[in-house]
Amino acid sequence: MSTMTLGRAINTGLRAAMDADPKVVLMGEDIGTLGGVFRITDGLKKDFGATRVIDTPLAESGIMGTAVGLAFRGYRPVVEIQFDGFIYPAFDQIVSQVAKMHYRTRGAVNMPLTIRVPFGGGIGSPEHHSESPEAYFTHTSGLRVVSVSNPQDAYTMIRQAIASDDPVLYFEPKRRYHVKGEVQETLDGALPLGRARVVAEGTDVTLVTYGPLVMTAADAAIAASDEGVSVEVIDLRSLSPVDYATVEASVRKTGRLVITHEAGKSGGVGAEISASITERCFDYLEHAPVRVTGFDIPYPPSKLEHHHLPDLDRILDGVDRALRRPNSLSNFPAAHSTSATALEGAGL
């Protein structure tokens, strides 16, 4: 057991996976000599050499497509995408090739790729450096999608992702790279990759999140408890598949669901969970599921990002909505729904 940052935990997990299996190779832009722009692969090229820690040409489609070829050859590539917004040039290879190869070959070929993506905002970056593209991938069959929120999970889940015979999108909350915690460097007794974790127990509202907002949600639960509201916080950890058993058990107990993420609302992970939990727990719900998310806008310039990102106050406002306590939309719902209908009626 040792104390380390979330970033260092990923580095330690990568090192352990490379030690354990010579077929594990890392690929990406600037990951070798520089150790990656976030230093997540720091020191690995020095110790494992340039054929196992591959500084690639500057081409994401090229990186992903050659990783597919390496997988055909029996390797387990771990690909780093430098920033969330740069995954799109590789999108075609991921959704058309990586995700479908196993299915197309009726199981003859595995694509044990791990695709590491630093994601999310809150670090004051320019365009394309703060996005939350996870829903594009949860919508694609054949991919597993996970996101970590603390050093222990970062370590365990990178090792599990690399060991998985399925392709795994591994989303790293870049604004939490420096969060410190205790890490047990073993997989014994670890939660399986697809399981959610109850971060804080509660009885009034279930608050579901993942990645960068897990810490914010935990803080919101503490603030709510000062007001006498008991919030159960769930870290999904896996976004595809979602561990509905854990979320469902919690909602049956609390009767209320709030989901929060940085990504935009429409077609997001929250929409999927809201629909699925409504299907599964309709009779237990005291209020419609509430989503507290980023807006349906391109990620805004850094001087405005704090308006876009859900923070403790906005999450608590969502909790208040689920509890029908006074909130920003009190006295608003009637006007709110008519204005929407009026607009649709006007053909807009």
Place this chain on the structure above:
Amino acid sequence: MHTPVRPPHETGATAAGPYVQLVRPDGSRVASSYDHWVEDVDPDQLRSLYEDMVVIRRIDTEATALQRQGELGLWPPLLGQEAAQIGSARTLRDSDFVFGSYRENGVAWCRGVDPESLMRVWRGNAAAGWDPATVNMAPAQVIIGAQALHAAGYGMGVVTDGTDDAVITYFGDGATSQGDVNEAMVFAASFHAPVVFFCSNNQWAISEPVGLQAQVPIANRAPGFGIPSVRVDGNDVLAVMAVTREALDRARSGGGPSFIEAVTYRMGPHTTADDPTRYRDAAELEEWRAKDPISRVEALLRAEGLFTDEFGTAVAARADAVAAELRSSCISMPPPPALDIFAHVYAEPNSWLENQQEEYARYLAMYGTADDAGHPVQVHGTDPVGSASTGPREAGDRA
């Protein structure tokens, strides 16, 4: 079984080769078949090229300082690349169009972008710094290589319109590995688009040396697409001007696309977030310092008796004045109003987004009198709830 070989770029092979040069690093002239492209450059023009280069270097150092002082989120320095930017940009007509990357701040300056607009993006106030139509230059492009395709498409439009406008697109050596840049060359060649592909080969793509992107000179790639190319000393402003004029002339006269590889050097970090000492030899920097593009023009001017003390002082004063304006417009730029985040997502009304904006305006009115930075939150448009507000929430402050 063979022993694993080190990748070629690890063995020191680099994509080097001969290039067009008109002025040596010591300021002496080289006779070249390109001389006629710059024979009209008179002493005044030469002095003004020098001035441009000094001014954009000063802009660059001021912006770097502003970033270090927390006034800018990030800055991508162009230190060392002044000749490539000025030599090419001063060759353009107003009606030509530019598609650059994030590093072409010197080109933007030549297009007439004012200091405030230059700062807007890097301060984090906006995604684009200027209206492209006013300066005929697209906003800075962060996605590596994407702009090359935009240039090809714009050029296709020029062909259809039958004018003699030209298009220039700037990108780095790293960008030549992207599909977009290669696809752009396919399109431009197929449609005879009047596009100048200008590769600023500054030897590095963050930590990656050019040898990782190309095993032969980058300029050798274009002929495979049917595009004539030239390699030029990118630290020689006259040589850059000469090859760009040739390429623009080809574009205007129906000769289609051209490719220029300007061999230069990024003397500073990749951006202010980068630490080049982790991957780059100090000796390499010193080697390039001796080829500095500004001292080269100064040496040329001196050799020809065109550099007086008064001239040197006047240029320095002009550069300082621009830097002062840059600083004051940067630090006096207030953060944009909160609800700006909803503006211009669509050109036409969108009911989903209007709902979200309305809800957030309510939220701000109820919970937020101040944003994180302590600036008053401005809710514009129709304020649905009036001004009742409680300020940022603290645990336990409500019934």
